[in-house]
Amino acid sequence: MPIESSHSPSLNTQLTRKDKWSLSSRIFHWGSVLLLLITWLLIFFRDSGEGYTFINLHKAFGVSLLLWMVARFINRFVTRDPVPIAMSKWQKGVSHFVHFALYLLLFAMPIAGILMSMYGGHGVSMFGLFEIPPLVETNRSTARFFNDVHVDILWPMIVLFTAIHVGGALFHQFVQKDNLLARMK
Numbered sequence: 001m002p003i004e005s006s007h008s009p010s011l012n013t014q015l016t017r018k019d020k021w022s023l024s025s026r027i028f029h030w031g032s033v034l035l036l037l038i039t040w041l042l043i044f045f046r047d048s049g050e051g052y053t054f055i056n057l058h059k060a061f062g063v064s065l066l067l068w069m070v071a072r073f074i075n076r077f078v079t080r081d082p083v084p085i086a087m088s089k090w091q092k093g094v095s096h097f098v099h100f101a102l103y104l105l106l107f108a109m110p111i112a113g114i115l116m117s118m119y120g121g122h123g124v125s126m127f128g129l130f131e132i133p134p135l136v137e138t139n140r141s142t143a144r145f146f147n148d149v150h151v152d153i154l155w156p157m158i159v160l161f162t163a164i165h166v167g168g169a170l171f172h173q174f175v176q177k178d179n180l181l182a183r184m185k
């Protein structure tokens with residue numbers, strides 16, 4: 001199959017290496033999805049268990065996601081993008097904007113969480129292995145501000161942009177049938 005600068009492999013076509021995201025990009029993508037899922041699910045258990053076990057785990061997984069995103073960001077610049085898929089201009093624009101927003105949000109969310117904890121006078125226990133100390137002076141109103149940012153602003157934005165993103169992926173798969181999903185598998 002000839003490699004063009006932009007093309008649309010059909011569902012029956014075998015994808016070549018240039019059509020797919022690199023193995024590391026695929027691992028980083030699905031690893032972020034998994035870490036996000038775990039971090040979110042832990043919130044449902046916050047009132048069970050001894051003391052703050054589950055909120056501490058939420059914090060440790062959230063910080064792990066931040067570190068994962070730093071590595072993913074570096075990986076983004078050292079690996080090649082797949083050959084672009086044929087798409088209308090507006091669709092390309094929306095997809096780039098949504099991807100960019102998701103990257104930003106996955107950095108901003110854990111940072112807001114860390115600042116909320118630190119200004120509240122708490123450190124972060126990384127799975128009991130070591131402790132990140134609160135690096136700032138306790139300030140209740142600043143802690144409340146970052147709590148609001150974490151819970152009331154960034155979280156709904158993550159939900160919204162993820163819904164648009166997954167909706168878009170399903171649209172490609174079942175309406176446009178352009179095999180976009182296989183690029184990330």
Ligand code: HEM
Nearest residue numbers: 039043058059062063065109110113114117124147151155
């Ligand atoms: C991308 C990573 C993260 C996601 C998706 C996330 C998501 C959430 C969500 C959905 C809530 C509950 C909101 C509600 O009450 O309805 C929450 C609460 C909380 N998060 Fe995170 N979080 C992340 C990272 C962090 C980090 C890194 C920390 C701290 C180091 C943290 C600390 C907290 C705390 C202390 C609460 C409880 C706040 C409250 O009860 O008002 N989070 N988080």
Ligand code: HEM
Nearest residue numbers: 029033036076099100102103162165166169180181183184
């Ligand atoms: C079931 C859920 C998901 C599916 C099926 C999915 C599917 C995909 C696909 C097919 C691509 C590649 C698009 C292309 O080739 O142009 C992609 C890219 C991307 N996805 Fe997802 N995704 C899912 C969940 C998520 C979540 C939860 C996030 C983050 C909150 C996310 C963030 C991203 C980002 C940032 C990119 C762009 C990659 C880059 O430019 O490095 N995805 N996703």
